Amino acid sequence: MASDIPVLIITGYGLNCEVESSVAWEMAGARPERVHLSDLVERPSRLGDYAALMFVGGFSYGDHMGSGHVFALRVRRRLGAELEKFIRAGKLVLGVCNGFQIMVKLGLLPGIDGEWFAQKLSIMQNDCGTFQNRWTPLRFEPDSPCVFTKGLAAAGLARFPLPVRHGEGKVFTPDRKLLERLEALGCVPCRYADPETGEATQEFPYNPNGALNAIAGLCDPTGRVFGLMPHPEAYLYPENHPRWDLQKMRGELPTEGLGLSLFRNAVEHLRRL
Amino acid sequence: MGATVAFRIEIGLKRGIRGIKDARGNAVAAKARRFLRLAASCRTRDVYKLDMGLSPEELAEVRKAFTDPVTSRSAVGRLEPPPFDWMVEVGFKPGVTDNVGATARAVARDVLDRPLGPTEAVYTSIQYFFQGSGLGRADIDRLAGELLANPLIQTMRVFSPEEWAAAPVDDSVPAVRERPDIRVETYDLSGGDEDLMRISREGILSLSLDEMRAIRDFFASEKARRERAALGLPEQPTDVELECIAQTWSEHCKHKIFAALVHYIDESDPADVKEEWIDSLFKTCIRDATAKIGNEIDWLVSVFSDNAGVIRFNDRYNLAYKVETHNSPSALDPYGGAITGIVGVNRDPMGTGMGCELVANVWGYCLGSPFYDGDLPEGLMHPRRIRDGVHQGVIDGGNQSGIPWARGFERFDERYIGKPLVYCGTVGRLPRLVTGRPSERKEIEPGDVVVMCGGRIGKDGIHGATFSSEELRKESPAQAVQIGDPITQRNLYEFLLEARDLGLYRALTDNGAGGLSSSIGEMSRLSGGADIDLGKAPLKYEGLQPWEIFLSEAQERMSLAVPPEKLDEFLALARRREVEAAALGAFTDSGALTVRHGGRVTAHLDLEFLHEGGPRMTIEARWRPPRIPAPPAPRKGPRNRTLLKLLASLNVCSKEYKSRQYDGEVKGLSVVKPFVGVDGDVPSDAVVMMAEHGCRKGMVLAEGINPFYSDIDAYDMMASVIDEAVRRVVSVGGRLDRIAGLDNFCWPDPVLSEKTPDGPYKMAQLVRAGKALYDVTTAYKVPAISGKDSMKNDSVRGGRKISIPPTVLFSTIGVIDDVGRAVTMHFKRPGDVVYVAGVTREELGGSEFFRLLAREAGEPLAYGGRAPSLDIPLALGLYRAMNEATGRGLVRSSHTPTLGGLGVAFALAAVGGGLGADIDLGAVECDGGLADDAKLFSESNSRFVLTCAPEDAAALEETFRGLPLRRVGAVAEGRRLRVVGRRGREVVHTDIDALRRAFKGTLYGV
Secondary structure (H helix, E strand, O other): OOOOOEEEEEEOOOEOOHHHHHHHHHHOOOEEEEEEHHHHHHOHHHHHHOOEEEEOOEOHHHHOOOOOHHHHHHHHHHHHHHHHHHHHOOOEEEEEOHHHHHHHHHOOOOOHHHOOOOOOOEEEEOOOOOOEEEEEEEEEOOOOOOOOOOOOOOOOOOEEEEEEEEOEEEEEOOOHHHHHHHHHOOOOOEEEEOOOOOOEOOOOOOOOOOOHHHEEEEEOOOOOEEEEOOOHHHOOOHHHOOOHHHHHHOOOOOOOOOOHHHHHHHHHHHHHO | OOOOEOEEEEEEEOOOOOOOOOHHHHHHHHHHHHHHOOOOEEEEEEEEEEEOOOOHHHHHHHHHHHOOOOOEEEEEOOOOOOOOOEEEEEEEOOOOOOHHHHHHHHHHHHHHOOOOOOOOEEEEEEEEEEEOOOOOHHHHHHHHHHHHOOOOOEEEEEEOHHHHHHOOOOOEOOOOOOOOOOOOOEOOOOOOHHHHHHHHHHOOOOOOHHHHHHHHHHHHOHHHHHHHHHHOOOOOOEHHHHHHHHHHOOHHHHOHHHHOEEEEEEOOOOOOOEEEEEEOHHHHHHHHHHHHHHOOOOOEEEOOOOOOEEEEOOOOEEEEEEEEEOHHHHHHOHHHHHHHHHHHHHHHHHOOOOOOEEEEEEEEEEEOOOOOOOOOOOOOOOHHHHHHHHHHHHHHHHHHHOOOEEEEEEEEOHHHOOOOEEEEEEEEEEEOEEOOEEOOOOOOOOOOEEEEEEOOEOOOOOOHHHOOHHHOOOOOOOOOOOOOOHHHHHHHHHHHHHHHHOOOOOEEEEOOOOHHHHHHHHHHHHHOOEEEEHHHOOEOOOOOOHHHHHHOOOOOEEEEEEOHHHHHHHHHHHHHOOOEEEEEEEEOOOOEEEEEEOOEEEEEEEHHHHHHOOOOOEEEEEEOOOOOOOOOOOOOOOOHHHHHHHHHOOOOOOOHHHHOOOOOOOOOOEEEOOEEOOOOOEEOOOEEEEOOOOOOOEEEEEEEOOHHHHHOOHHHHHHHHHHHHHHHHHHOOOOHHHOEEEEEEEOOOOOOOOOOOOHHHHHHHHHHHHHHHHHHHHHHOOOEEEEEEEOOOEEEEOOEEEEOOOEEEEEEEEEEOOHHHOOOOOOOOOOOEEEEEOOEOOOOOOOHHHHHHHHHOOOOOOOOOOOOOOOHHHHHHHHHHHHHHHHOOOOOEEEOOOOOHHHHHHHHHHHHHOOEEEEEHHHOOEOOOOOHHHHHHOOOOOOEEEEEOHHHHHHHHHHOOOOOEEEEEEEEOOOEEEEEOHHHOEEEEEEHHHHHHHHHHOOOOO
16 A cells, blocks of 8 residues: 655755665655655645655765755755745654755754754864764664654664764854753754763764764754754665674674664654644 | 956854864865975865856855855955965866856855856865964975875965965956867878878877878778768868867777787797787687677676676666776876766766666775885876875765765785876666666667757867876866766766656767767767767857867766657756756768768768778787796794784775775665674675665675786786686675676787887787686686776886886676675684685785785895686686585685785684684695795685584585585684694784784875
8 A cells, every 4th residue: 555654855966865765764654755856946835745854865066165055055045935834834854964964054953943944053074074984873862852763762772873974974063052952952862872882972983073962963842853964764774784794693683774763753753643 | 368357255164163173174284294294284265256247235145155154254355364374275277177166156046046147157266274383485385286286277376474465365267268269170181101190199199100091091082072072071181070080099999909910929938939810809808708608698788889788687677887997187187087087987887778877886096105205207196195186086976976885996006106097987777678678779760869968068188188287378278187077967867867767868878088079979870870060069168179079078978869859858857957958960871970060061971981990900919928036035933923014015904094985875775895894894805785775686796906916927817806806706695607797907008119119028918818818707607798998007207117017907796696695704703613715826926925025125026926826617616615605604704815815814804803713724725735824825816714603514514525625723712813834833823903903004094
């Protein structure tokens, strides 16, 4: 039976994770549809047809002038009003990597005080100065309202690794008070973690970019708008894990990739509505 | 001329805020310290110059849109500089691709909400502010010249604070403003031989005297004169025609050396000299071998005829694979050359059959040592700089295109200082049917429209690398260097896949070397002709001559045949996706390629003559085995230090630091990654990835390359690299009966001439490599499905000739039935049994061990001896047994020894597993009595280091019955590798953390 949960995946201009992102939503039970931004801006009202929206990873405009910056300008100008309506209607928005960068540059994240289009944070070049591709241990915070990560800890998935692949991933603000507020509101649902202790870490390479408070992802205070630098859609199969060979030998290979759990959470949330 | 006034915007990071780091500046400072021993801090700024009409309000709005409000500040004109001792501003020369500028232009257009004119553009530059005590102007000139700017494509200005304060605000832009008259020249070929050669030389046509004569004779023929008169063309060839012929007949496009008639004399036995005539090495050694194999297998789809070789994968998909080299451009501009290399080879599968989706990239570089401290001939870049630029180019090209890297390697040798080898390859996936037709077919009907789409045409890459920088005038476009733009290409790629599935075109091919002259020249063979108007091609700037438009290698372009009834729909979709597309004319069946400019005919070339009219070369080849001394034998004793040195040697050591900057996970299909092990830091034998979401059947990629054996015998080199590439696939569990290969030959010029007195020897090396290719591929039934050769890898600078060693990259693509059965290389569990499969021989010639000894003895090239040989029946027996053993899940780990032999193989399997091992060399199966050094470091082919669970040992041994599989020890709990040799003496006993440090230290951070 075809799923009744339509999900919009915006493509184009150098975004490039649309295929695996579609597969993730599909495996989780939704009905993803890929639409080129140029088609969407022709008829922005199409947004209303969907229950969730995803900004996927990639290199929109080659990361020129700052990652996500240019794509965000275009979205704000052409889709801003419809996007605000979409969020206020209680729908879900997910951004991964470049998609997360776009959401932060747009101001969709952290989306506090009802302001969706004023950039409050930024995402800077990694402290190490280079693009980094590695699987990084993450911890998912049980106290966050984030719809996508909710219940992971309770389900025994408080910690698992995902691949990071970015040159600009350092979540940054000069405003310490803002950071404190975000923490208090539970807007930090996942962090880079030390593989031994499981605690948040500032240490390279486990924190691959130097993000403040080891922030790997952010959500708005409702938990419905969420973005992260690591790639859950690149861990859909158990054999994606860098040590699946050892997991298999020990009989610990999960039946599906753990990145899928974030998409399953989102689809369950939408089903319950 | 050149400079016009524009609006200048400077953007910099906010200062004095904790946590804001200028990572770009810090990286420059770190390199200055490490490589130039200059201590300085560095801060950077971005400069945008807007060459467009703007009101003050518009300018303010654009400035705001360009600036990140959280981290940055900006100003129109000058932003107050940070304290500095020197400032360097680096911008582009006129006509050089400025990708960031193009994005900034798109932002400006969005902000202004109006279309911009063709000359309204944005130009970028970067400012570097340095602070350091004692930093003089000479230091800063050196720093800028060696780290920041390439004078071939960039401009660079250095300022002291006083000079900066006194200088007017620079609002000039590097626009191309030259407007030469459009002219079609005619070449007079009626003179003597000397005149003909002068024309070839001065025009940088690289045509030989025989070729020039053939052209002269063709144009003098009655038929040609009659046809030309009817079209209003002069009797003598136009520049468009001569350039097109020169391009089509170039070594690069025509592979004249591989197609030549070869006179091969084998003097290896002076008492029995053998002589042979070989009618094209390509035909007899490569194509015939694949044809022979093709009679026995059913999964070859398209070989040697398209831009990439195509094989069947499963019921739904075929796979296409192509590897290219981009050597000369990378020597001139490492970054631009390499990014063009990778996005260029992406277009090969894109232009194969009806067009592929791209699923994986591979790369590999042969370079001089980044630590080289000898004399560098004038005009050559330091190998470290070449390496950094090449990596960054392929990193950016691959990452921004969203194609994961699967394999990568680096080989280092001083002989690559003159010419680096830059291999880039791409695997594509082609649905077996596209709009109901077999997707590999390429057909064009007369009447189909010739469409070019993608980027615009500039003078980029005209005549490739033959231009030197001195010949460029200051305000001329930089002609020799193309810089790829992955984002433009990504847009083009997505658009083409959309158009493919809508059935909007009939055929396509890419524009690479030779640009339109090559792509239309090739495509027109399918219909029997073409008639195009270059005046309809979109240009980056005015003033290009017709021949330049025809030959330009401007990037990101594909040529298509579009049925006339689909043209409107095709062009409309292109507009929506912001992809440039233009109809240039029509395919015909006239038998000729007709090229117009603004309606006027500028070229009319008979297709038969163009493609088949070139004379053939005859080349001498003479084989006399070289006499190379062996290095002095080392003193007896333990080999701990030797093993550590081998692990730390440039060719063996970890390449992880750079590799981590390549995205290997995009698409979410990776299974066995380039690095494996408990800490993911040891290279895998081969990678395994899914080719389709949810499909358990996977593909396997590996390669073999070893230029060092070429010094001994290129036959052994070729046989060994094929064997290595095949056994790597088998090692991870890939099927022996489903492996295809790609051969990429890089050679020094092998044609006898004044410059190349040793041509016959180099040609003999080529013959021997070709013979090995035939022998081994046919025996293994591993068909070569695509390949490429690059035959002039020599550099003559400052009176010194440097030739590369003959180098073949043999890349393999295989299939694994279930990705979940893939085997990785590292030890898994204490107590597991360790085996060596295969036979170890006294084969240390060209080995890593001998090369280490030779270096230490001060005679770096004295590494002679026997190179690894190949026992084909034995290898096939072992590989079949491996297939069965891995298929049944009997193998816990499998690693194939290569450089450094069993010693390095044991070490890496232990480091990867974080586990030790106890090994007895006495149990290793050897050919005759071997010293411990030979057992440990010989690089004999066709071997594996295997482990299995103790309870599976009997079954594994049964699988290898009748084959050399020897139990040599066990995986140990402790973190120590212990190897005993003759009479139970300890040969190696060391902590695996020491092994790891040695392996990872050399290139960490470099």
